[in-house]
Amino acid sequence: MMLFDDVTSEEGSKEKIILEAAMDEFIAEGWAGARMxxxxxxxxxxxxxxxxxxxxxEKLYNQTVYRVMAYFFGFVLGNVExxxxxxxxxxxxxxxxxxxxxxxxxxxxxxxxxxSRGGETIRGILSQVLSEQNPPVTEVMRTNLIRAMETGEIxxxxxxxxxxxxxxxxxxxxMAEPIIMELGKQTGLLxxxxxxxxxxxxxxxxxxxxxxxVRS
Amino acid sequence: MMLFDDVTSEEGSKEKIILEAAMDEFIAEGWAGARMxxxxxxxxxxxxxxxxxxxxxEKLYNQTVYRVMAYFFGFVLGNVExxxxxxxxxxxxxxxxxxxxxxxxxxxxxxxxxxSRGGETIRGILSQVLSEQNPPVTEVMRTNLIRAMETGEIxxxxxxxxxxxxxxxxxxxxMAEPIIMELGKQTGLLxxxxxxxxxxxxxxxxxxxxxxxVRS
DNA sequence: AATCGGTTTGACCATATGGTCAAATATAGG
DNA sequence: CCTATATTTGACCATATGGTCAAACCGATT
Numbered sequence: 001m002m003l004f005d006d007v008t009s010e011e012g013s014k015e016k017i018i019l020e021a022a023m024d025e026f027i028a029e030g031w032a033g034a035r036m037x038x039x040x041x042x043x044x045x046x047x048x049x050x051x052x053x054x055x056x057x058e059k060l061y062n063q064t065v066y067r068v069m070a071y072f073f074g075f076v077l078g079n080v081e082x083x084x085x086x087x088x089x090x091x092x093x094x095x096x097x098x099x100x101x102x103x104x105x106x107x108x109x110x111x112x113x114x115x116s117r118g119g120e121t122i123r124g125i126l127s128q129v130l131s132e133q134n135p136p137v138t139e140v141m142r143t144n145l146i147r148a149m150e151t152g153e154i155x156x157x158x159x160x161x162x163x164x165x166x167x168x169x170x171x172x173x174x175m176a177e178p179i180i181m182e183l184g185k186q187t188g189l190l191x192x193x194x195x196x197x198x199x200x201x202x203x204x205x206x207x208x209x210x211x212x213x214v215r216s
Numbered sequence: 217m218m219l220f221d222d223v224t225s226e227e228g229s230k231e232k233i234i235l236e237a238a239m240d241e242f243i244a245e246g247w248a249g250a251r252m253x254x255x256x257x258x259x260x261x262x263x264x265x266x267x268x269x270x271x272x273x274e275k276l277y278n279q280t281v282y283r284v285m286a287y288f289f290g291f292v293l294g295n296v297e298x299x300x301x302x303x304x305x306x307x308x309x310x311x312x313x314x315x316x317x318x319x320x321x322x323x324x325x326x327x328x329x330x331x332s333r334g335g336e337t338i339r340g341i342l343s344q345v346l347s348e349q350n351p352p353v354t355e356v357m358r359t360n361l362i363r364a365m366e367t368g369e370i371x372x373x374x375x376x377x378x379x380x381x382x383x384x385x386x387x388x389x390x391m392a393e394p395i396i397m398e399l400g401k402q403t404g405l406l407x408x409x410x411x412x413x414x415x416x417x418x419x420x421x422x423x424x425x426x427x428x429x430v431r432s
Numbered sequence: 433a434a435t436c437g438g439t440t441t442g443a444c445c446a447t448a449t450g451g452t453c454a455a456a457t458a459t460a461g462g
Numbered sequence: 463c464c465t466a467t468a469t470t471t472g473a474c475c476a477t478a479t480g481g482t483c484a485a486a487c488c489g490a491t492t
Binding site: 035036037047048051055056057 | 478479480481482483
């Protein structure tokens with residue numbers, strides 16, 4: 001997976017190797033499908049050692065979830081700073097989300113699936129991750145929207161509704177990729193498919209559609 | 217769950233009861249998390265009887281998946297027939313998708329998750345379901361889009377790109393509901409939340425945004 | 433060399449789980 | 463009533479899985 005080259009509590013190698021392995025496994029298989037043995041194999045160690053470093057499957061899972069969420073709710077921020085117009089901001093946002101999720105396509109589905117299945121614990125983790133964000137993505141987004149409404153760049157819209165449409169449009173492709181591939185195969189609409197080319201087209205399409213949708 | 221009151225191969229009660237139970241369990245827990253015992257309990261029977269009717273977990277799962285997919289890719293069709301303008305068509309489509317998924321919020325996530333995790337078998341099922349559609353949803357959608365472009369109601373757009381943005385916008389809320397609820401709680405942006413009121417607002421917002429986004 | 437803390441491992445355990453089977457029970461037809 | 467067929471059940475099995483433990487190993491310090 002290799003999402004967390006940056007310093008994240010454990011700088012030493014072993015814990016990190018295990019966490020990367022655990023992420024791969026949990027994201028691929030979900031909580032119920034993930035196997036401690038399989039995580040150990042991926043990490044190149046044996047099962048007791050797994051328990052030595054992370055007491056239980058649950059503990060390991062929680063740390064994994066925390067990291068994945070922190071990454072997922074954080075990566076956009078760096079790419080949208082200092083954009084003056086809403087147009088620029090929107091473009092940067094879309095590019096950032098699509099590029100990043102295209103490289104880690106299972107993450108959005110993983111987070112949503114586990115959240116809608118899981119109990120208090122996982123929601124607590126989400127809550128914590130969100131509260132640690134400074135500033136929160138949602139706030140940056142909202143600020144930009146409101147500013148653009150005030151300057152008259154865009155017409156009045158409900159920020160939450162717009163954000164949901166934006167995220168839905170950006171994330172849908174990677175989440176539904178198997179369906180789209182199958183549809184494409186069956187209808188022939190996709191021709192000979194070039195993923196990275198398609199993603200560029202997708203960025204452009206989302207931007208155009210949404211910007212036309214809101215501009216005054 | 218009660219999705220299939222209509223005749224679907226087994227008219228008798230037992231098989232149907234079991235299938236409903238299996239759907240609830242599989243949708244809630246996924247393939248790996250679902251337990252045959254739990255399905256039996258939900259159906260009010262015991263485990264050997266489950267195997268008597270459906271030989272194995274895999275067989276039962278495949279039937280479940282087939283039915284869920286057939287439902288998911290089919291329900292829209294009835295609601296969008298006979299719409300003259302693209303405007304009407306789009307509105308009916310959005311209303312239909314949002315209403316239906318709001319009642320069965322786990323289904324989109326279930327399908328996407330299992331597809332991106334599963335192997336040949338589940339993709340084969342998807343392929344079959346799609347090929348059995350007459351006409352396919354995708355074709356109806358495409359026809360309407362092309363007609364609207366020809367009459368000049370909307371500007372030229374790539375059909376696949378538009379469909380993806382549309383579906384993403386419609387489905388995102390139910391898929392990400394736990395995240396949105398948490399965000400709302402944390403930022404106070406949602407106030408005292410009324411789900412059905414919000415869904416109405418959502419339909420309107422999606423329609424306005426997308427229609428403005430494409431109209432000439 | 434002896435010792436001490438941290439690390440690694442093979443052997444093992446308790447439980448959960450998908451699945452089976454022969455016996456029992458119900459149901460329908462003669 | 464009797465029999466054949468379909469349904470139902472308790473008891474059981476093999477395996478997988480999360481987890482444990484005592485013993486071994488290793489590197490540094492004295």
